[in-house]
Amino acid sequence: MKVKIIAAVGFLVMSVLAIVVIVPQIVASTDICSPEDMVYEYLQRLKSHQWDEAYNMTSYQFQEKIPVEAFSHDLESSGFADNLVYFNIGNTVAEDNEAEVEIDFTYLNPGAKVPTQGSSSFSLTKEQEGWRINLPWEDFLAAKLDTQAPLAVSQKNGVSVSIQYILLYPETQLTAGRSRIRLDIKNESNHTLRWEFPISGERESYIKNLNTGEMYLPVSGSGAMGKKAEAFYINFEEGPPLVLTAAPGTQGSVFIYVESIPVTVKQFDMVLDGFSFPEVDGESWDITFSSVPLYFDVAPTG
Amino acid sequence: MKRKYIFVGFCIALLMTILGSTVILADWDGPYTDIEGHDCYTGYGCAGYIVQWAEWEEYWDEEEEEYTQYKILTDGWGYIEVDDESDAPIKVEEATLYDYNDNPVGLPPTQSWYDWVYQGYWWYENYPFSDKVLTKPQQNDWTSMDWCFVWNKVLGGWNNPLDGMQFFYDTRDFLYHSGLWP
Numbered sequence: 001m002k003v004k005i006i007a008a009v010g011f012l013v014m015s016v017l018a019i020v021v022i023v024p025q026i027v028a029s030t031d032i033c034s035p036e037d038m039v040y041e042y043l044q045r046l047k048s049h050q051w052d053e054a055y056n057m058t059s060y061q062f063q064e065k066i067p068v069e070a071f072s073h074d075l076e077s078s079g080f081a082d083n084l085v086y087f088n089i090g091n092t093v094a095e096d097n098e099a100e101v102e103i104d105f106t107y108l109n110p111g112a113k114v115p116t117q118g119s120s121s122f123s124l125t126k127e128q129e130g131w132r133i134n135l136p137w138e139d140f141l142a143a144k145l146d147t148q149a150p151l152a153v154s155q156k157n158g159v160s161v162s163i164q165y166i167l168l169y170p171e172t173q174l175t176a177g178r179s180r181i182r183l184d185i186k187n188e189s190n191h192t193l194r195w196e197f198p199i200s201g202e203r204e205s206y207i208k209n210l211n212t213g214e215m216y217l218p219v220s221g222s223g224a225m226g227k228k229a230e231a232f233y234i235n236f237e238e239g240p241p242l243v244l245t246a247a248p249g250t251q252g253s254v255f256i257y258v259e260s261i262p263v264t265v266k267q268f269d270m271v272l273d274g275f276s277f278p279e280v281d282g283e284s285w286d287i288t289f290s291s292v293p294l295y296f297d298v299a300p301t302g
Numbered sequence: 303m304k305r306k307y308i309f310v311g312f313c314i315a316l317l318m319t320i321l322g323s324t325v326i327l328a329d330w331d332g333p334y335t336d337i338e339g340h341d342c343y344t345g346y347g348c349a350g351y352i353v354q355w356a357e358w359e360e361y362w363d364e365e366e367e368e369y370t371q372y373k374i375l376t377d378g379w380g381y382i383e384v385d386d387e388s389d390a391p392i393k394v395e396e397a398t399l400y401d402y403n404d405n406p407v408g409l410p411p412t413q414s415w416y417d418w419v420y421q422g423y424w425w426y427e428n429y430p431f432s433d434k435v436l437t438k439p440q441q442n443d444w445t446s447m448d449w450c451f452v453w454n455k456v457l458g459g460w461n462n463p464l465d466g467m468q469f470f471y472d473t474r475d476f477l478y479h480s481g482l483w484p
Contacts, residue, residue: 077420142418223427225419228383236381236426255427 035099035124036089038131042122043103046081058133059125065137066144074143083107085115097126141297150184152270152292158189159275161287164253166296168261177260178219179207179296185244186251187232189277196274196284197222197234197242198256204273207258209265210291216259226252241274261296268292386422 033041038057045054051072055063058071075081090102102121123134150162164182171177187193198205198218207216222242226232231247244254261268270289276282419425 077418146418221428223425225423225425228386228422228424234426236428242428 033130034092035094035101035122035131036092038124038133039101039103039122040089042133043084043087046075047084049076049081051075058135060127060132061125062133062135062137066135066140067147070140070144070147073147074140077143090119099124099126099131141299145182145297151295152289154287154289156287157275157277157285158187158191159193159287160186160188161272163270163289163292166261166294168263168296168298170298171260178221178257179216179259179261180221180299181256181258182253183256183272184251184253185232185246187246187248190248191277191280192248193244193246194276194278195244195246195254197240197244197254198272198274199241204271205256205286206271207261208269208271209261210267210269211265216261219257219259221255221257223255224252225255226250261294265294268294381424381426382419383424384419384421388421 042054042057052068055068055071084105084107086106088104090104093100100121100123102119104117104119106115106117124131125134145165145167148165150164151166153160153162162184164184167180169178169180200218200220203215203217205218224234224244230250230252232250232252234242234244236242246252270292271286273286274284275287276284
């Protein structure tokens with residue numbers, strides 16, 4: 001009887017010890033990942049196109065800047081996941097709340113016979129519930145601006161113009177501050193559209209601060225982007241002004257710059273002059289935007 | 303005799319013309335960079351076509367009392383097409399000059415952000431360069447001047463963007479026409 005009691009007590013004690021000692025270790029091993037584990041898991045999720053899950057492993061600081069849609073769009077379009085053949089976790093340098101995890105990787109370029117080898121590193125920060133991947137948000141800004149809803153859309157004569165984004169370039173020692181504006185233009189009319197880009201300093205096209213009436217005029221610099229297969233083009237060896245030609249049913253983007261818009265501006269009007277249908281009457285007309293709420297990003301300064 | 307005068311006059315006129323032309327030619331010092339169109343195939347599987355054009359002039363350094371730097375004139379431009387079958391989009395950056403050791407010189411990486419150019423798209427940008435002064439190439443060797451304005455995003459999530467310049471490593475044989483360097 002005495003032996004049985006001792007055995008029972010011993011079993012009980014061992015069981016309690018097991019619960020106290022082993023279970024927390026199991027919990028720790030699953031919930032509290034090391035920086036290396038986080039990087040490994042992150043890359044595994046990217047390789048299997050689990051964008052949302054990978055995004056949830058990024059730092060809150062990154063997530064505040066870049067929405068999950070932009071993150072997914074960027075990685076999907078880059079073809080990254082399909083080309084990463086192999087990776088290996090290397091050295092880790094960890095301090096209190098910061099860690100740097102090195103990796104070696106093998107990357108197979110489509111069509112290439114020999115894979116490319118490289119090495120790089122991930123930065124991690126420790127947040128409330130553990131380590132998180134701290135990605136450079138600047139790398140995803142383009143995807144964010146690509147995928148966000150336009151600030152405003154205006155239509156006239158079958159031509160649709162949307163302001164996709166306004167991006168502020170801060171003033172630096174070498175360059176003046178300015179604002180980059182991407183306009184997406186769609187010609188849904190039956191006529192070939194002609195648009196003269198705004199000329200620096202001229203007041204035909206402008207942005208106007210609704211509160212103060214202050215105007216921000218075009219400055220030098222411009223660009224365009226379109227599908228190779230479409231008759232949406234500019235003859236960039238002529239001008240200024242540059243001239244956009246857009247056949248019926250085509251669309252594309254143009255970039256213009258205006259003077260630096262202060263961060264205090266919350267609402268603006270915009271006038272874009274210089275649209276015409278040469279084959280109809282050639283008369284110039286404008287497209288206007290009224291009371292557009294202004295949300296803009298600041299370009300990374302390196 | 304009259305013929306002789308005509309002949310001498312003709313010779314003088316011819317000489318003046320040649321001299322005049324020489325002066326005009328000599329006056330054209332226009333150091334400029336003219337990168338011709340190239341097919342580009344990156345180490346990362348991007349494919350496309352690129353053209354870049356920019357004009358330069360020498361910059362007189364008052365303190366050194368010599369030409370030590372270059373200044374990019376306004377209205378340089380870049381154009382790129384990305385093939386339909388390219389395996390990734392391409393991101394285009396502002397021109398950056400690199401020295402022999404691949405260190406960027408002159409232009410800081412400010413204002414260097416642009417949109418992605420996706421497969422099947424073309425892109426054009428007119429650079430509003432002005433008042434930007436670049437360091438002179440080492441030992442006046444033009445081959446040390448290396449334009450880089452495209453980088454590929456494929457590994458961008460973990461690489462310094464400047465590491466993505468392999469796109470241009472393949473294109474260092476671009477022909478530079480220059481009034482300074484024959």
